[in-house]
Amino acid sequence: MIKIIFNLILIASTIFSQTDSFNFQSPHNIKLFADYLFCEGDYLRAAEEYEKISTISDDTINFKIMISYSEIGLYQQSNLKYKFQPNSLLTNDARRLFIKNLFLDSPDSYYEKTGSELFPFQLDSLSLNYRNKLISISFLFSSVENIPAEEILYPFELQERKIILSFYDQKKDPSYKSPLLAGVFSTIVPGTGKMYVGEWGDGITAFLITSLFAFLAYDNFKAHHNTRAWIFSGLGAFFYGGNIYGSVAAAQIFKARIDFEFNDGLKLYLEQQNYFLPEYDFCK
C-alpha cells in the first residue's frame, strides 16, 4: 500500500514538473514581450513579435504593428498592415495613421494623392477631415502658390488656425531678398548687394578688395607703369564682376535658407502636435 502511494506521488510530481516548463513562444507570452518592446521603443523587434501573432484577429495588435513600422519610418510597410473591419474600435485611429503614413512618405506632394484608390477603406467624415488637414499642410510644404487662406484653414480647429495662419502668412510673404536688387546694389557700390542680403563680412571684404585693385590700377596708370596698371585693372574687373555675381547668388541662397527654416519650423510644429493625432496610451 505504501509503495503504491509512493509511486502515485512520484507520478504526480512528474506531471507537475512537466506543467512547470515555461513556453516562451506561446501567443500570450509573445504578446507580453511584444508589448514590453513596444513600450521600450524597440519598434522593429516589437513589430516582428506582433507579426508572429497577427493571425489572431486582435485589432490592437494590428494597430501596434502599424505604429511600430510608422515610428521607424517604414511608412509603406506600415500601411500594408492595415486590416481593420469598419466596426472595430480602432478603425478610426488606424485610418488616420494610414493617412499620416501617406503624408510622411512625401509631405510636399501629398496634396496630389487624393484618389480614393489609395485608401483600402471608405473615407468617413473624421478621416476626411484629417486628410484635408494634411493636404493643407502639404500645400505649405510644396511650392504651390496663390492658394486662398480659407482653403488652407478650413479643416482646422479654432485654436489651431492661428498658428497655421502664421505659417500661411510666412509662406505667402516670405522675407526673400531680390537677386536683381542685390546685383544692382553691388553694381553701384561693390559689396552693398551682399550687405543687403545680410552678408556684412563678405560685403565689406568685396568693397575693400575691389577698391584696393581700383586704387592700384589708378595709381600705376598715374605713375605710367602701364603693364602693372593693366594687370591690376584686369584683376579689379574680375573681382568687381565676381562681387556682382556673388551678390545675386547670395540672394538665391538666402531664399533657400528662408525655405529651409520655414520647413524646419513647420516640421517641428507637426511633431509637437503629434500630427494632429491623439497620444495613444498603450504603455500607461
Place this chain on the structure above:
Amino acid sequence: MISVNKIFYALSILLLCNSAAYSQDSFDEQYNYAQSLFNEENYFDAVTEFKRLLFFDMSEQYSFSANKMIGLSHKQGAKFSDAIRYLTLAKIQATTSIDIYNCRIEIIKINILRRTISKALSLLDSLSNDPGFRINIDEINYWRGWAYIFSDDWEKASQSFALIDSNHFLTTFCDSVDNDLYSVTLAKVLSHIPGLGHFYTGEYLSGLLSIGWNVLWGYITVNSFVEDRVFDGLMVGSLLWWRFYSGNLQNAEKFALQKNLEKTNSALRFLQNNFQGERP
C-alpha cells in the same frame, strides 16, 4: 515471475529519472537557444532572445549573463554605446568579483575600439587601483598597452607590455614601430631651413620645390628693399614669401604625420589580421 518489489523499484527509478528530465529549466533552453544564435553570428536575433529571457526571468537568475551577452552582441554590430550600456547593467547585476572584472574589461575593450582612449585609461587606472584586482595586474597592463596602441603612443604601449614581460612579442613589436616613426617635432624644427624638413621625411621633390620658391621670393623681397621699393618688398614678402615659407613649415609637419599614419596603419593592419593573441 518478476516480484512486486522489483516492479516497484524499477517504476520508482523510472519515474524519478523522468521527473528529473522534465524539470530541466525551460529558461536554460531559452538561454542556450539565444547563445546558439550568438554563436551563429545572428546577433540581432540573439539580442531579441536574450531580451525575451530577461523579460520573463522574474528571479533575475539570468540577469548577469543575458545582459552580458546582449552587450557582446551589440559590440559585434559596432553599436558601442548600447554595448557599454548592457555590459554596465551586467556589471551591476554581477554577483562574483570575477564577473564584475570581466565586465569592466569588456567595457574597456569597447572604449579602445571606439577610440575613447582617455576613458579606457581612466577605467584601467581604477581597475589597477582596486585592491581586489591586484592579481590581474598583468592583464590590466596588457589592455593598457592596447589602449596606447590605439592612441598612437607606441612608446608607452611598449612600456606597458614590458611590465608583463620584457620579451613579450608586443613589447618588441611596439618598440620597432616607435623607432620607425618620424619625429614630427624634428621635422618642424628642421623645416625652419626651407626644404630640410621635407628631406628628412623623404619628400625630396617637394623639398626642392620649397627651396626654389623660398629662394625666389626671398631674393625678390630683399632686392625690392635694397632698391628702395619698400611697398613692393612688403607685398612680395608678406603675400608670397611668407606664404611659401609657412607652407614649407606646414608641409614638413604634414609629411611626417602622413608617413607616420601609413606606418601605424600598417602595424594596426598586422595586429588585426595576423596577431594571434587576444585583441579588443
Place this chain on the structure above:
Amino acid sequence: MQSKLILLFLFLISSSAFSQLDQFKWKEAFISYEKPSEFRDREYSFDSENPFDFIKKSFANAYWFFISDVDGDNCPFRPSCSSFFMQSINETDIFQASMMFFDRFTRDMNFTKALSNYPKVKSGYYYDPPQNYTLNRSKIRYLPSTYVVDE
C-alpha cells in the same frame, strides 16, 4: 543591495533615453583598427573626354603640383578654391566659372567668415560646393551651419 537597486534604476532611466532606434536588422560590422586619413589626396590623373578637358586638367595639375601643394593648406573651404574652380567649369562654362571663382576668393578673404552660415565637413573645413552658386535654384542645397557633411 539597496544601493545596487538604486544604481540599476538610475542607470535604466538615463540609458533608455539614449537607446538607438533600430530601423533594420543589423548584422556583424567590420570594425577596422586603422585610423582614417584626414589628408587630402589629389587626383593627378589626365583622364579627359576631349582636348579642352585635357588642357584644363593639365593646368590644374601643374598649379596643384608647383604651387598649391607647396604653399601649404591655406583654403578654409572644401572643396578648395582650385577644386571649386575646376568643378565650376564642369557645372557651367569658363566665364561663369571665373565669376564664381572670384566671388569664392573674395569670401575666402573675409576674416569674419566664422560668423557666416557655412556648414562644416568632418575635418573642420567649411563646406562650400559650387552647385550653390550656379544661379540655378534647383541645384541649391542649403544646409544650416550646425550641419556636418560627410566628406
